[in-house]
Amino acid sequence: MSRPRNVTPKFSDQELFHLAEKFGTPYFLIDEAALRTAVSELEQAYQGFKGPFRVAYSMKANYNPSVIKTFVSEGIMFDLTASNEIHFLLKCGGSPENVIYTSITETMTEYEQVMNLGVRKIVVSSYNGLLNLIEARTRVGEQVDVLIRVNPEVGVKAELRFSIKHGKFGVPLDSANEDSAMSLLKTILGAPGLSFEGFHFHLGSQIEDPSCFAVALEKLESFILGARRELGDFPVRTIDIGGGLPAPYGKIVPNASDFSAQVLERLNSIIESLGKKFTLIVESGRFLSAESTVLVSRVVNVKKFDETRYVYVDAGYHNLLDSALLKHEYPVEVVPGGTQSPRKTILSGRLCDALDIFPTSSRSKLGGAEPGKLVVFRDVGAYSFVLGSQFHCQPKPYILMRTTQGNHMVVRKGQDLDDLFREEGGDLPTKFSNPRR
Numbered sequence: 257m258s259r260p261r262n263v264t265p266k267f268s269d270q271e272l273f274h275l276a277e278k279f280g281t282p283y284f285l286i287d288e289a290a291l292r293t294a295v296s297e298l299e300q301a302y303q304g305f306k307g308p309f310r311v312a313y314s315m316k317a318n319y320n321p322s323v324i325k326t327f328v329s330e331g332i333m334f335d336l337t338a339s340n341e342i343h344f345l346l347k348c349g350g351s352p353e354n355v356i357y358t359s360i361t362e363t364m365t366e367y368e369q370v371m372n373l374g375v376r377k378i379v380v381s382s383y384n385g386l387l388n389l390i391e392a393r394t395r396v397g398e399q400v401d402v403l404i405r406v407n408p409e410v411g412v413k414a415e416l417r418f419s420i421k422h423g424k425f426g427v428p429l430d431s432a433n434e435d436s437a438m439s440l441l442k443t444i445l446g447a448p449g450l451s452f453e454g455f456h457f458h459l460g461s462q463i464e465d466p467s468c469f470a471v472a473l474e475k476l477e478s479f480i481l482g483a484r485r486e487l488g489d490f491p492v493r494t495i496d497i498g499g500g501l502p503a504p505y506g507k508i509v510p511n512a513s514d515f516s517a518q519v520l521e522r523l524n525s526i527i528e529s530l531g532k533k534f535t536l537i538v539e540s541g542r543f544l545s546a547e548s549t550v551l552v553s554r555v556v557n558v559k560k561f562d563e564t565r566y567v568y569v570d571a572g573y574h575n576l577l578d579s580a581l582l583k584h585e586y587p588v589e590v591v592p593g594g595t596q597s598p599r600k601t602i603l604s605g606r607l608c609d610a611l612d613i614f615p616t617s618s619r620s621k622l623g624g625a626e627p628g629k630l631v632v633f634r635d636v637g638a639y640s641f642v643l644g645s646q647f648h649c650q651p652k653p654y655i656l657m658r659t660t661q662g663n664h665m666v667v668r669k670g671q672d673l674d675d676l677f678r679e680e681g682g683d684l685p686t687k688f689s690n691p692r693r
Contacts, residue, residue: 263297263547264634265290265658269591272552272630279654279670281630282553282571284641286657286667290548291326298501298540301512304520307533312356314499315341317541317638318549322657322667324348327544335499335539339369346373356496356537358405358456359385367392371400379456379496381405381426383434386443393449401453403494404440406479408457408472412500413465426457429479441483445490452490454534455480458498461542466510466518469497473522477529492530495523496537503546505635506587506617512543542638549637551575555590555629556606565599567625572605573612574650576636577643585617587634594624601625607648641668651676 265287275283295311302309312333315324319341327334328350336342337358345355352374359366359378362385367378371392378400380386386402393400407426429437437455444452455476459468473495480492497519502509527533553571560566573580588603601622605612614633616622625631641655651671656664677683 263290263293265548267550272591272632275656275664276552276554276630279656282551282575283654283656284549284551286322286549286637288326288657289660291323291545292330294544295330295332298512298538301516302538305536306524306527308535310535310537312537312539313544314539314541318545318642319344320655320667321348323545324350333537339366342370342373342375362388364388364392368395371396371398377401377453379403379405380440383439386440390447390450399449399451401451402444403453403456403496404437405456406437406476408475410468410471412460412463412468429475437479438483442487445487454492454494456496456498460500462502463500466515469515469519470522473519473526477526481529492534494535494537496539499539499541501540501543503542503635503638506585506619546635546638551633551636553631555625555627555631557627558625560599563599564602566602566604567622568604568606569631570606572607574607574645574647575653576633576640578639579614580611583615585615586636587617587619588614589621589632590623590625591630591632593621646676649676
């Protein structure tokens with residue numbers, strides 16, 4: 257039986273209205289304590305692992321510097337997929353030694369760039385990418401620890417599934433092609449300057465049934481033992497099982513302990529069969545960041561029909577793009593709340609687009625919505641402002657953080673229209689001829 261997480265921050269009505277008056281709406285509010293609690297929860301879930309364990313934060317979920325600095329201070333690793341993310345991490349005081357780098361394009365230029373920034377733990381997922389890494393390593397002249405991203409091709413019950421046959425990510429375990437785990441392993445073991453580190457896989461996002469991890473690990477263990485019979489003994493120092501732990505978005509989902517219960521026995525069995533401990537890495541972006549943050553908007557209009565009521569807020573899907581792309585049902589509540597209206601309530605954003613309707617979860621409380629009240633979207637800390645846009649000339653809103661001491665600080669300034677105009681090139685010197693003259 258899944259247990260609710262003790263992560264969701266509580267903000268008082270007075271606190272939310274005070275910040276709305278000071279910074280305007282909409283605004284995002286991050287709770288530092290919730291970020292730290294999520295890390296602790298994940299670490300505690302894997303206490304039964306018999307080897308070293310590391311949490312890695314997938315920065316693509318939320319790269320606001322305040323979030324990065326919080327996780328840097330927690331001493332965890334960082335899962336990065338772009339050299340730009342390394343720049344952010346280093347500017348926030350992070351170390352390249354705590355980076356596991358997984359490129360999608362795997363170009364020689366990219367590998368050379370990240371190695372020059374100090375990254376030494378790199379995941380490869382194609383034969384051509386591995387050749388590019390070998391050449392880049394020769395140019396840089398440093399040793400690199402290399403992991404192979406494998407695609408276990410197991411069934412996954414999830415919102416987004418990555419472990420599909422012939423999928424975009426990773427190489428298969430049971431293929432004889434050059435783009436296969438065996439081909440990459442042989443090349444790494446024979447390449448000067450490369451040290452084989454281990455294996456990585458990522459099964460999906462918002463995984464509902466964690467049993468797929470046990471199946472993937474069973475297939476990986478079988479591959480390792482078979483490869484050792486063919487190639488001789490080789491070390492496995494790290495196994496990275498990726499992410500997939502779900503954020504609730506208003507419903508009961510498996511928690512970190514539910515996931516670890518499905519895989520710890522298998523992981524400890526792999527230690528026994530390999531004869532040596534390895535470091536286990538669990539990556540997470542959404543799980544670590546989603547519940548830390550709320551989006552606070554204001555009700556600006558209400559329209560009533562016979563059985564339907566439209567509630568219009570000053571936010572839109574440009575603030576929460578997942579609501580339009582993936583139909584995420586964010587928990588939403590009116591502040592201050594009221595009795596639930598008998599009418600069907602539709603929550604509408606302020607954009608001139610039919611898609612700008614917010615799906616709402618069963619936890620949503622929209623009773624009492626009237627102009628002037630606040631509407632709070634919960635669990636928005638992942639893939640929200642990092643996917644934000646300025647559609648309809650909408651400036652970026654403020655991002656605030658409540659520290660563990662209870663203070664509020666600005667962690668990203670809100671734009672005004674002049675800022676946005678300049679960002680779009682409005683102040684650049686341009687001259688146009690008038691074709692009608």
